[in-house]
Amino acid sequence: MPNVNRQILLVSRPQDHASVDNFRLVEAPVPTVGDGQVLVRNHYLSLDPYMRGRMNDTKSYAPPQPLNQVMIGGTVGEVIESRNPQWRPGDKVAGLFGWQEYGLSADGRDLRKVDDALAPLSAYLGVLGMPGVTAWYGLNRICEPKFGQTVVVSAASGAVGSVVGQLAKVKGCRVVGIAGGPEKCRYVTETLGFDACVDYKAGRLYEDLKAATPDGVDAVFENVGGAGLDAVLRRMNAFGRIALCGMIAGYDGQPVPLQAPALILTNRLLVQGFIVSEHPDAWPPALRELGALVANGHVKYRESVAYGLENAPEAFLGLLQGKNFGKQVVKLI
Amino acid sequence: MPNVNRQILLVSRPQDHASVDNFRLVEAPVPTVGDGQVLVRNHYLSLDPYMRGRMNDTKSYAPPQPLNQVMIGGTVGEVIESRNPQWRPGDKVAGLFGWQEYGLSADGRDLRKVDDALAPLSAYLGVLGMPGVTAWYGLNRICEPKFGQTVVVSAASGAVGSVVGQLAKVKGCRVVGIAGGPEKCRYVTETLGFDACVDYKAGRLYEDLKAATPDGVDAVFENVGGAGLDAVLRRMNAFGRIALCGMIAGYDGQPVPLQAPALILTNRLLVQGFIVSEHPDAWPPALRELGALVANGHVKYRESVAYGLENAPEAFLGLLQGKNFGKQVVKLI
Numbered sequence: 001m002p003n004v005n006r007q008i009l010l011v012s013r014p015q016d017h018a019s020v021d022n023f024r025l026v027e028a029p030v031p032t033v034g035d036g037q038v039l040v041r042n043h044y045l046s047l048d049p050y051m052r053g054r055m056n057d058t059k060s061y062a063p064p065q066p067l068n069q070v071m072i073g074g075t076v077g078e079v080i081e082s083r084n085p086q087w088r089p090g091d092k093v094a095g096l097f098g099w100q101e102y103g104l105s106a107d108g109r110d111l112r113k114v115d116d117a118l119a120p121l122s123a124y125l126g127v128l129g130m131p132g133v134t135a136w137y138g139l140n141r142i143c144e145p146k147f148g149q150t151v152v153v154s155a156a157s158g159a160v161g162s163v164v165g166q167l168a169k170v171k172g173c174r175v176v177g178i179a180g181g182p183e184k185c186r187y188v189t190e191t192l193g194f195d196a197c198v199d200y201k202a203g204r205l206y207e208d209l210k211a212a213t214p215d216g217v218d219a220v221f222e223n224v225g226g227a228g229l230d231a232v233l234r235r236m237n238a239f240g241r242i243a244l245c246g247m248i249a250g251y252d253g254q255p256v257p258l259q260a261p262a263l264i265l266t267n268r269l270l271v272q273g274f275i276v277s278e279h280p281d282a283w284p285p286a287l288r289e290l291g292a293l294v295a296n297g298h299v300k301y302r303e304s305v306a307y308g309l310e311n312a313p314e315a316f317l318g319l320l321q322g323k324n325f326g327k328q329v330v331k332l333i
Numbered sequence: 334m335p336n337v338n339r340q341i342l343l344v345s346r347p348q349d350h351a352s353v354d355n356f357r358l359v360e361a362p363v364p365t366v367g368d369g370q371v372l373v374r375n376h377y378l379s380l381d382p383y384m385r386g387r388m389n390d391t392k393s394y395a396p397p398q399p400l401n402q403v404m405i406g407g408t409v410g411e412v413i414e415s416r417n418p419q420w421r422p423g424d425k426v427a428g429l430f431g432w433q434e435y436g437l438s439a440d441g442r443d444l445r446k447v448d449d450a451l452a453p454l455s456a457y458l459g460v461l462g463m464p465g466v467t468a469w470y471g472l473n474r475i476c477e478p479k480f481g482q483t484v485v486v487s488a489a490s491g492a493v494g495s496v497v498g499q500l501a502k503v504k505g506c507r508v509v510g511i512a513g514g515p516e517k518c519r520y521v522t523e524t525l526g527f528d529a530c531v532d533y534k535a536g537r538l539y540e541d542l543k544a545a546t547p548d549g550v551d552a553v554f555e556n557v558g559g560a561g562l563d564a565v566l567r568r569m570n571a572f573g574r575i576a577l578c579g580m581i582a583g584y585d586g587q588p589v590p591l592q593a594p595a596l597i598l599t600n601r602l603l604v605q606g607f608i609v610s611e612h613p614d615a616w617p618p619a620l621r622e623l624g625a626l627v628a629n630g631h632v633k634y635r636e637s638v639a640y641g642l643e644n645a646p647e648a649f650l651g652l653l654q655g656k657n658f659g660k661q662v663v664k665l666i
Binding site: 260269273 | 386393394558562571577578579580583584588589590591592593594595597598599600601602603604605606607608611
C-alpha cells in the first residue's frame, strides 16, 4: 500500500486576484480504512470556475472553503481498498475528494459508479458529470428554446458551454457561441457545429454578435457576464430567457456591473440563477440523454489536461483567465 | 356642444432629461361623431412613469410616441355623444385618449365602463386601473410571497407600490417599503400599514434596509432600480423573486448599471420583467379583488392632483423626480 497522500490546501484567501501563494502542497499519511469505509485513488481532479467563489470568505450559495484544509472539488478514480459491501477494489467511481491523491469515503454513499468502457474516466468530470448536467438543466429547464429560435452561449468552448450549444443544435436552434480567440471560435463552429461564434477578444463584440443574430436572441446560457452579457442583452427578443450559470468575468476581482439592467424590463426577460446541485431530479434524465448523445457522436467534448497534483493551482488560475480549451482536468496517475 | 379640444403634443425628443419644451399645447376642433363612434369628455388624465420611455425613439416594448401627435395616456371621463348602441351619454368610461380634453372612440370597444358610485372616477386610473392590476400581477404571479416571508417594495407610496405592499400585508408578509423622505415613509407605515419604510434620501440605504429586513428578503417588487435595487440584492435570500416592473431611476437620462449582478446567481434568484398589458387574463381577477379590498378598507390610496391640461407636462416631470405623493393625475373638469 502507498503511504503518502499528497494534498493541496487553501492556506490564504485572495485579496483581489487569486495566486499560487493561496495554496500549499503538503504530504499526509494515506488514511487507514475503517469499517464501512472505502479508499479511492484519484485519477483525475476537476477544476471548475465555481471554486474561485469558495476561496472567498463571503456569503454565497455554499460556505467558504475552510483554510488549511484540502481544496474542494470533483474527482474520478478507482477503489483500492474497501470495507464496505457496496464497493470493491477496481470499481471506478466519481467523488468529491478535492485536490488530493487519495480520498476516503465514510460510508460509500458519496460515490457514483462510472463506466470507463462507455467513456474515458475524465469524461465523468465533464460532459457526463456536473458540467454536462449543468448544461442540460439550464437549457431545458430555464432557456427552453423552441425549434428555430436563437440561443447564445458564452464560454462556448468550455465544459458547460460546449454541451449547451450541441444540445441546442439537436433541438433545431440557431446557436451562437462567444469564445476567446480564433482557435476556440473555429473549434466551436467546425467541430461542435455551432452556427456562428463571436470572438470577444476581437474588439467588435456587439457588432459581431449583431451580425450573428439577425433575428435577435431568444435564449442565453450565461457563463461569463461582463461585456458579453451587456452585448447580448441589447440583442434580446421579447420574452427571452437567460439562464445565469456563471459570472466568471467578476470571480477573480471586483464585481462587474451590468450596464443596462432596464433591458430586462423593456424586453420582459426572465433571468434565473441556478446551481445544478440543487436539482438532483435533473441528474438521471440528463445523464441518460448525454450518455446517448456522446455515444452516437452528437455531443463532442475536449479537455485541457494538466499533469500532476502540484500543477493544479496554476491550471486553476489559467482557467479563470480562459487559458484552458475545453474541460480543465488534472491527471494524477 | 363645445368646439375646442385642447391637446398636448410631443414635439421633440429629450436629448437627456425631458423638459416642458418637449411638449406643446394646441387647440383642435372637437371631433364630429360618425356612425358607431363615441365622444368622451375626459375628466382625468393619468400620468405614469412608462410615458418617459415612449418619448425616446429607441427599441422598447412599445413603439415610440410619434412626434406632433397627442401624447398617449390613460383617461377617465364621461360619454357626451354616442352613435354607438353600446354607449349612452352620461356613461362613465376609462379609455386611452391621451393628453387632451376630448377623445373619440372609433367603435366603443376601447372603452371600459366604470362605476363612480363604487369609487371616485380617478381611482380607475390608479388602484382600480392599470397601476392596481400591475401591482396584483407582479405580486401574485412573480413574487408569489408566502405567509411570513419578507417583501420589499420600492416607490412604496406610489400608485403601484402602495397597492403591492397592502396586498402583501393581506397575505401575511413582512412588508418593507422604500420611499423618498420622512413624510412618504410615515404614510407608508402609518396609513398603508407596511412594517417598515426605508427613506432612500436619508443616506443610509443599505444599513437601514438591513435593519428593516432581519430575516433577509424573499421577494422584491421593483419600480425604481438604481441604488435601491443594488442594496436589496445584497439582502436577498436564496431562491428569491424579483418582479421588475419599473426602472424609473434610469428613465430620464442615462441607464443606471446594476453593480453586482452576480448576486442573482449566488442567491439563485428569479428576475422577471413584465408589462401588465400583456397579461389580459389577470385583469378580471385583479380588479375583482382590488374592488373588494378598496370597499372594505384593506387597500387605501392617495393621489397627487394637478389641475388643468396645461399643467400636465410639469406634473409629469415632477413624477419622474418623485415629487408626486401617490398616484399622479391631472384633473381636467
